Amino acid sequence: MKYSKQRSLVLSIVRGTDTHPSAEWVYEQARKEMPSIGLATVYRNLNALVGAGEIDRLTAAGNVDRFDGQLTEHCHMQCIRCGKLQDLYPTNKEDMEKLRSVICDTFGVGDKNVRMGRTLLRGVCNDCLKSEQ
Numbered sequence: 001m002k003y004s005k006q007r008s009l010v011l012s013i014v015r016g017t018d019t020h021p022s023a024e025w026v027y028e029q030a031r032k033e034m035p036s037i038g039l040a041t042v043y044r045n046l047n048a049l050v051g052a053g054e055i056d057r058l059t060a061a062g063n064v065d066r067f068d069g070q071l072t073e074h075c076h077m078q079c080i081r082c083g084k085l086q087d088l089y090p091t092n093k094e095d096m097e098k099l100r101s102v103i104c105d106t107f108g109v110g111d112k113n114v115r116m117g118r119t120l121l122r123g124v125c126n127d128c129l130k131s132e133q
């Protein structure tokens, strides 16, 4: 697919990090390359890229949207204190199938056709735990 300069830039920024950036962070990076780009343009392109299936949107209640350029199936752990998102890539296919099986049985998804890409687990990360001690 042929994208506009702005859209290609936004896509490469989101794909180039595993920090699951917010729209504001993408905007700050994009401005370094393209000083005239506006936040509204960044938002519009992020939404279009989500719609085209090029990136994923991770939404949790009460939090700003975060974007993920890594489309390989994986789960997320989000820290409830600092909002940091970490990826879990099951080390082997068997682990993933076991996890999928539990999820499908629990929710009654008979064809086992469940994608883990947007799964959000919540917890307190080690950095936050340390700083509280």
Ligand SMILES: [Zn+2]
Pocket (backbone or CB within 6 Å): 079, 080, 081, 082, 083, 084, 124, 125, 126, 127, 128
């Ligand atoms: Zn944290």
Ligand SMILES: [Zn+2]
Pocket (backbone or CB within 6 Å): 020, 068, 070, 074, 075, 076, 086, 087
């Ligand atoms: Zn991710």
